[in-house]
Structure formats: structure tokens, C-alpha cells
Amino acid sequence: MRPDLLSRRLVLASLVVLGATPARAQQMDINRATTFVHRAGQDLVNAINDPRLNQTQRRDKVASILRTAIDIEGTGRFILGRYVRQASPAELQDYLKLFDEIIIRNLSARFGEYRGVKFSLGRSQQRTEEDALVSTLIERPNNPTFTLDWRVAEINGQPRVVDVIAEGTSLRLTTRSEYSAVIQRNNGRVASLLDAMRGQIAQLASREGG
Amino acid sequence: MISSLTRLLGCAALALLLLAGCATRPPADDPEALQEFRENNDPFEPANRIMFEVNEAIDKAVLQPIAEAYRDLLPKPIRSGIRNVLGNLRTPTILTGDLLQGNVTRARETLGRFIVNSTIGIGGIVDVGRRYDVLGHSEDMGQTLAVWGVGEGFYMFVPLLGPTTARDLTGFAIDVYTNPQSLIGQGQILDVWNYTRIGMTVVDTREALLEPFDMVRKTSLDPYATLRSAYRQRRSFEILNKDGPGGAVAPAGGVGFGQGVLEPQ
Numbered sequence: 413m414r415p416d417l418l419s420r421r422l423v424l425a426s427l428v429v430l431g432a433t434p435a436r437a438q439q440m441d442i443n444r445a446t447t448f449v450h451r452a453g454q455d456l457v458n459a460i461n462d463p464r465l466n467q468t469q470r471r472d473k474v475a476s477i478l479r480t481a482i483d484i485e486g487t488g489r490f491i492l493g494r495y496v497r498q499a500s501p502a503e504l505q506d507y508l509k510l511f512d513e514i515i516i517r518n519l520s521a522r523f524g525e526y527r528g529v530k531f532s533l534g535r536s537q538q539r540t541e542e543d544a545l546v547s548t549l550i551e552r553p554n555n556p557t558f559t560l561d562w563r564v565a566e567i568n569g570q571p572r573v574v575d576v577i578a579e580g581t582s583l584r585l586t587t588r589s590e591y592s593a594v595i596q597r598n599n600g601r602v603a604s605l606l607d608a609m610r611g612q613i614a615q616l617a618s619r620e621g622g
Numbered sequence: 623m624i625s626s627l628t629r630l631l632g633c634a635a636l637a638l639l640l641l642a643g644c645a646t647r648p649p650a651d652d653p654e655a656l657q658e659f660r661e662n663n664d665p666f667e668p669a670n671r672i673m674f675e676v677n678e679a680i681d682k683a684v685l686q687p688i689a690e691a692y693r694d695l696l697p698k699p700i701r702s703g704i705r706n707v708l709g710n711l712r713t714p715t716i717l718t719g720d721l722l723q724g725n726v727t728r729a730r731e732t733l734g735r736f737i738v739n740s741t742i743g744i745g746g747i748v749d750v751g752r753r754y755d756v757l758g759h760s761e762d763m764g765q766t767l768a769v770w771g772v773g774e775g776f777y778m779f780v781p782l783l784g785p786t787t788a789r790d791l792t793g794f795a796i797d798v799y800t801n802p803q804s805l806i807g808q809g810q811i812l813d814v815w816n817y818t819r820i821g822m823t824v825v826d827t828r829e830a831l832l833e834p835f836d837m838v839r840k841t842s843l844d845p846y847a848t849l850r851s852a853y854r855q856r857r858s859f860e861i862l863n864k865d866g867p868g869g870a871v872a873p874a875g876g877v878g879f880g881q882g883v884l885e886p887q
Binding site: 493586590592605 | 840842846847
């Protein structure tokens with residue numbers, strides 16, 4: 413192969429790679445991230461504390477706010493990690509659907525309990541080139557104040573939450589270890605994780621119904 | 623007494639390792655799996671998982687019911703006082719950690735809190751320091767070793783103690799043996815005092831972990847793996863001294879379940 417042809421191929425290959433990189437490589441502006449978290453957080457707090465809503469309505473409202481604020485697909489892929497490539501396209505599609513349901517159910521159930529919650533912005537800091545870390549303080553009646561950090565990235569031109577970090581523990585890192593352990597303990601089968609996730613959704617649903 | 627108990631525990635641990643075997647190392651042609659294996663750093667995972675199940679059984683049968691009864695029976699101000707006293711009693715360990723890490727500011731806070739809380743706060747029952755915005759923090763020898771550059775070593779799960787690592791368990795042992803309260807001397811009263819203190823610490827810590835533990839059991843597909851990850855993340859947070867705005871009361875010290883011990887609910 414002639415050298416110029418080789419270099420042209422390399423350029424082409426790198427263009428393909430660049431094109432394939434998701435939009436998250438854009439830099440996240442810290443003020444934009446902070447404004448975004450402030451608004452989404454305020455919406456959440458208003459929904460949680462709205463006395464006109466009953467429990468189901470509140471949960472639905474919280475779920476819809478979370479759906480627009482979180483980059484569920486990106487986070488789901490991050491959590492599945494190296495198994496994204498091992499999963500078949502159908503498995504990946506199933507996984508993302510199940511993940512969406514689990515994360516929304518878990519977070520709405522958790523936040524739904526935070527009646528009387530107040531939240532305020534803490535010190536904000538830029539973390540990496542790609543995303544920003546916005547720190548908030550969560551205050552609840554009769555509970556100690558704690559910090560909740562939101563990792564915000566630019567996803568397709570919109571700021572989106574990609575991780576929640578409570579007092580140093582990142583939800584996406586913990587969940588990644590959890591899911592990876594389930595797959596490994598079942599001979600590396602992604603399908604076994606999907607089964608476990610389906611079982612969990614059934615459990616969550618019966619608990620909410622009860 | 624303690625040495626024969628340690629020997630017995632050592633033998634039991636060794637027997638368990640032989641029975642359960644070691645975690646299988648992934649093949650060299652799978653670099654991502656290999657990297658994950660190194661990051662987990664849990665070579666005795668099969669034995670650790672058995673220990674975890676043992677702990678779950680003990681916890682559900684004994685510890686959790688005791689912790690729940692403790693919360694139901696004693697009103698919050700009393701539990702709060704007990705937690706404050708236990709935290710105050712940990713001062714020697716915390717102060718040693720502050721000093722060995724060269725953190726004079728935090729050492730001064732620890733000492734100031736101890737003096738004020740032990741006197742005006744009636745033996746540590748009232749956290750007077752907190753009222754003046756001098757919040758408590760925790761330190762232990764495991765954290766000090768980390769600051770000195772000691773790597774965390776392999777992961778372990780010890781029943782009753784919870785998740786730990788080779789470094790943190792070593793630190794914990796040093797903390798126990800250098801605690802002035804175990805050095806003062808011998809005698810029945812002192813023994814009773816020490817056992818009461820240790821027993822109360824276990825109950826108080828478990829009470830603080832009621833909700834987080836429930837959450838992990840309810841939402842995790844693999845609580846063992848979740849705890850392992852949460853413990854490590856929480857420890858690096860503690861080592862960097864990034865205390866939350868609530869301020870740790872933390873009688874739990876060198877061990878924990880990936881969760882800080884704060885004011886009681």
C-alpha cells in the first residue's frame with residue numbers, strides 16, 4: 413500500500429471514529445449546568461411538596477421530570493460498560509427499556525418520600541473536560557442535611573444529568589459494579605441480567621401496588 | 623482472651639479460604655475483564671460472599687431487630703446523646719489520625735470539641751461544638767495509612783465489621799490496640815465498660831444504617847457487589863476529608879457500609 417493512501421485511510425478512519433463519538437464530547441458550561449440543575453431540582457421539589465397531588469400523581473409527575481432531566485440511555489450504556497458490545501442488538505434494546513423503568517421507579521419512589529424537602533445549590537465545580545459537577549444541599553425535616561452532586565453533560569446540545577453522587581457514592585459506578593457482578597456470576601450471559609431486572613421490576617410494581 | 627479469640631478467628635478464616643477457594647482470574651486475552659478483576663481486587667470473593675451471607679443471617683436474626691427496637695423504644699434525644707458520647711469517646715483515635723496526617727486545623731477542632739463537649743456537654747452527651755458550627759469529623763488509622771500512601775490492598779468482608787480492605791482492617795486493629803481505654807489496665811469494671819462501649823457502638827451504627835441497608839436489599843440485584851463498590855467510594859471520600867454539611871458523628875470509625883453516620887433520625 414502506498415504511504416499517501418495509507419495516511420488517507422487513517423484520516424478517513426479517524427473521521428469515522430470522531431463521527432461515531434456521541435455528542436457528549438462537547439464541553440459543558442458550568443453556569444449552564446448549574447442553571448439546569450437548579451431548574452430541574454426546583455421542579456422536583458415543587459412536585460414532591462405539591463399538596464394537591466395524590467401519591468400516584470406525584471410519582472408520575474416526578475417520573476416525567478426525571479425522564480427529561482436524565483440522560484437515561486447514555487447512563488444505561490455506561491453502566492452496562494463492556495457488555496454493551498457483548499449484548500445482541502435485541503438484548504441491548506431490552507436492557508435499555510428495563511433500565512429506564514428501574515431507574516425511574518427507584519428514583520421516583522425514593523424522592524417521593526422526601527416530603528417537606530428543600531434544596532439549595534452548594535459550591536459548584538467543573539470536574540472534567542466533558543462534564544460539570546453541580547453540588548446541591550438536601551434538607552429534610554428531622555433529617556441531617558446531605559450533599560447530592562449532579563454530574564451534568566451536554567447531550568445532543570442539551571444539558572442532561574448523567575450521574576447522581578450522594579456523599580461521595582456515585583449511583584452509576586455502584587450500579588455498574590452490581591450489574592457486572594450479576595453477569596459474571598451467570599457465566600457472562602447478559603440475558604441473565606435482563607431476567608434479574610425483570611424480576612426486580614415485578615417486585616417494585618407489586619410493592620407500589622400494595 | 624483477645625489473643626485466643628484472634629487465633630480462633632484466624633484459623634476459621636484460613637479454613638474458609640481453603641474451602642471456598644479463590645476468585646478465578648480472567649484470561650489474559652480479555653484486557654477489560656482483567657482490568658475489572660484488578661479494580662475489584664477481591665481475590666477471596668467466594669469466601670467473602672459466604673461471610674456476607676453469614677452476616678446477613680446474623681443481621682436479620684439479631685442485629686436488625688435489636689437496632690429497630692432500640693430506635694422504637696428510645697426517644698431521639700436519648701439516642702442522640704448516646705451517639706454523641708460514643709463519638710466523643712473516639713476522640714483519641716480521631717485526634718491521633720488528625721495529627722499523624724499533619725492536619726493541625728482538624729486536630730485543633732477535635733481537641734476543642736472534646737474539651738467543650740466533655741465539660742459543658744456533660745461527658746459528651748450534648749454536642750456543644752456543633753452548636754458553634756464546629757462539626758465533628760472522623761478519622762482512623764486506615765485513613766492515615768492511605769494518606770501516607772499505603773494502597774488499600776485486597777477487599778474483605780468480615781461479619782459484624784462489614785466491608786473492609788487489608789489496609790483498613792490493619793488500621794482498625796491498630797486503632798483497637800492503641801485505644802487508651804484498652805490500655806489503662808485490667809479489671810472487671812473496665813471490661814464491663816469496654817464491652818458496653820463496643821456493644822453500644824454496634825447497635826448505634828446499625829441503627830444509623832437501617833434505611834441505607836433496607837434500600838440496598840430492596841433495590842440491588844447483587845447487594846454484595848453494591849456494598850463493595852459503595853464502601854470503596856465512601857472510603858476515598860473520607861480519606862480526602864470531604865465531610866458532608868451534616869458533619870459526621872461517626873462512632874463507627876474505621877469500618878462502615880459505604881455510608882456516614884450522622885445525627886439520628
